[in-house]
């Protein structure tokens with residue numbers, strides 16, 4: 215018999231609706247140990263709440279998160295709100311005695327991330343943070359290949375997440391373009407946790423960082439006929455050094471809102487003296503592996519549809535965003551129930567705090583135009 219998990223969503227925008235979609239097709243998973251039910255949504259904007267009327271299980275529609283948290287029927291809360299609200303709402307979730315699935319970046323800055331992680335520990339709640347791209351079959355395969363340690367001495371690693379819609383100067387500004395709501399870390403908070411998830415899970419923790427941060431359009435249309443200031447970092451290239459098996463290895467993390475032609479490209483490349491692996495969501499079913507024998511070759515493999523949790527989807531079909539998002543939720547709820555059974559888990563609070571340490575050091579590096587050591 216499967217365990218139940220009664221879910222509430224705080225923040226019914228882009229990501230809140232993705233969660234409703236994932237939970238509504240839970241039956242595609244084969245024998246998952248947990249049966250979730252989406253019972254509640256909270257959003258101050260009525261039209262956002264009303265959208266959830268199409269989900270038959272949702273019974274509670276709250277304008278204030280305290281109302282949702284007062285419900286004894288909710289076990290787990292997913293928080294997907296602007297970054298300036300993460301800390302207070304996540305702390306309120308934990309104090310209400312519920313478990314937390316927090317959207318990245320897990321607080322607007324390092325101080326907020328530390329406060330959420332500390333509360334999770336003290337209140338003994340199960341807490342994880344969202345990062346779904348490593349759950350693509352190619353991300354999983356790259357992680358497995360790197361974990362097996364058969365790549366020889368590592369030469370270098372590149373990990374990135376690239377967007378391009380900000381190339382259009384007429385794209386309206388929203389809360390993600392302003393430091394007071396998105397955070398001073400800007401694009402690093404938007405895209406960074408997806409990029410560091412696998413390297414951090416492999417134990418590759420940066421010792422130092424040299425950051426190149428860029429801002430482009432200082433203002434954009436505000437959607438109401440005027441202009442709004444845009445003051446967050448748009449593109450970030452972080453040159454880091456990581457100690458791996460006694461050698462320092464360069465890892466370059468790239469997070470960009472202005473990368474020509476890249477709508478939502480997450481990639482990982484790990485190169486060693488004996489082998490290598492490359493994966494990009496631009497070719498979602500394709501994995502490249504490097505082989506060195508008498509001749510050197512890159513081998514292209516069509517991976518098909520094999521996530522950590524088996525589904526009814528045919529093994530030769532192509533995976534997409536909703537699939538890796540469902541796999542991430544499957545991992546979150548399985549781990550919460552103690553049933554992850556060696557599979558890849560979601561970002562831990564410690565990893566989220568480490569990402570903020572890296573991004574805070576990157577801000578310092580940019581300001582000082584110097585490499586900064588993470589203490």
Ligand SMILES: NC(=O)c1ccc[n+]([C@@H]2O[C@H](COP(=O)([O-])OP(=O)(O)OC[C@H]3O[C@@H](n4cnc5c(N)ncnc54)[C@H](O)[C@@H]3O)[C@@H](O)[C@H]2O)c1
Nearest residue numbers: 224225226227228229256257258259262294295317318344
């Ligand atoms: N994992 C991913 O791939 C991914 C993608 C995009 C965004 N995100 C993250 O998800 C979070 C939300 O981003 P989004 O794109 O869904 O933003 P969004 O603007 O589409 O939605 C945010 C929602 O929060 C609501 N809100 C504002 N104040 C609130 C409050 N006090 N209580 C409850 N709800 C409130 C807003 O009305 C809005 O509906 C952010 O942390 C963002 O970084 C994650």
